[in-house]
Amino acid sequence: MIAATLSVGFLPLVDAAPLIVAHEMGFAAEESIAIELRRAPSWSSVRDMLSFGRVEAAHMLSPVPVAAALGLGGTGTPLSAVSVLSANGDVIGVSNELAARMREGGHDFAFNDARAAGAALITHAARPLRLGVPFPFSMHAELLYYWLSALGLPAPQSVDIRTVPPSLMADALEAGEIDAFCVGEPWGSMAVENGVGTLLLPGNAIWRFSPEKVLAVRSDWADAEPELMGRLIRAVWRAGRWLAEPGSPMLAAELLSRSQYLDLPPEILDRALTGRLVISPQGEERTVPGFVEFHHNAATFPWRSQAEWIGLQLAARTGLDRATAARSAASVFRSDIYRAALAPTRAELPGASAKREGALDAPTAVPGASGHLTLGPDSFFDGRIFEPSQS
């Protein structure tokens, strides 16, 4: 018995996997709901589809609902993040020409050292460094700003940031409009595949556990439909758990490659799902543990401290009051709704809803709501720790 059909907007990216898998592998049906997936051409369009009620839920960049709560962009409709969909999963890439200069300068493209990669980039890039990101409110932009500013190149002030849709990133690099980019997979791998770019760094080399995409809904809908909301959150949580099983990436890549989803060859999608990336047109490979995480280490828990970190980064750039921004931002990540939804499952939930972001260098057991759970490393590359003010 299907209780309801929920339409869900998504962008063709590897990290839409939990939604696609929830539908294709029957996790939605297990919760007596049907998911009707609606592919959107742009982030602004998926946000508007959600705001105007054309879809009930959406695959969304984690900073978008936070920005909306701060009155930045959007239509004024309050949005809530009721679950994180994935942690990490972005890549930073550079043009082949810039890569060649960096290699001549001695950079090894080890793909794991944010400090060395950033220093090489800053040394060898022309001024101003032109960077492509998919959206002004995105973890891609936040990671770049954090990384470059910490290394002495104040961003965004001293760089030229350009919004380029993910699917056009490789073209922009080839046309010489940008020198480097930060984008979600498979679009970094596509730049390599098309021979126009070399990957420099995975996003998790900058912040080892960043909330990348969230499951977003209209706040009034979340409050009006707690039961349906719960079903959707559980279906997506089970899809994430399935994705984290060792045997799943191959099948997931096949599902995602279908024409109605990403419409790209499965062997390209497989790279992000297994963390084995081809970084250059010469075929060099790098393995990245935790490249994109759908389940382990409480990956889908919407920590209020994550939202607050995003909110304060946005506030600093736009001159908004910090205390107000922190409060508004933290209220967007609905750990309360997430907890209520997962209560009937065997999911072990954290005891707290906020944490010191960046404090963990290694997997650590922490008190759970009923037992213990393990959180993974979440450190920033420069060792800074963010203390949340809200909890």
Next chain:
Amino acid sequence: MTGHGFTSHRKLAVAGRMSAALSIIVVEPDRDRAMLIVDSLREAGEYEIHVISEPTGLARRIQALMPDVVLIDIESPSRDMLEELALASGPLERPVAMFVDRDDAGLTDAAIEAGVSAYVVDGMQPQRVKPIMDAAIARFRMFQRMRTELAETKRALEERKMIDRAKGMLMKARGVDEDEAYALLRKTAMDQGRRVAEVAAALVTAAGLLG
């Protein structure tokens, strides 16, 4: 964000032409479509209209033209480039936002349904934007109809071709004439509760497999 938003220079320009024609930018790569949109807008009123057909540096070029309204196809991935304009980085800059009329939410909704999004400079009176929206919505609805018609025509032609090939095969294999071949296809379709085109496609595919 560099070179961002509208400058104080723009503020003066707006003050100086409060009653002058609104300026509109149409972002549309297809030349014919762009012309049709421009024609519709000209019928709706006196506007200063620019067309941008290349997505390269879209945000920068829009800033340089200092428009009051920007119209763009919802299906265009380049739309995300306009989001940069939503962030004004100085107190004298006027951010643009997705058009939402608080008094008439139906207008934005109708626009989304028709497949057009409008970005409007902060502070613009909704009634000044309405005729532009109405004209754009009507035009984009027509585009949608044309697209549907084109897809339907293409499908019908493909089905016709498939049926012709299946008829040819039957005529050859069973030594019947064209009418009899078609009658056979139609009867099979009726017996199986399928469409003639589907039966024809199945026959052509099977024949292809058997070589």
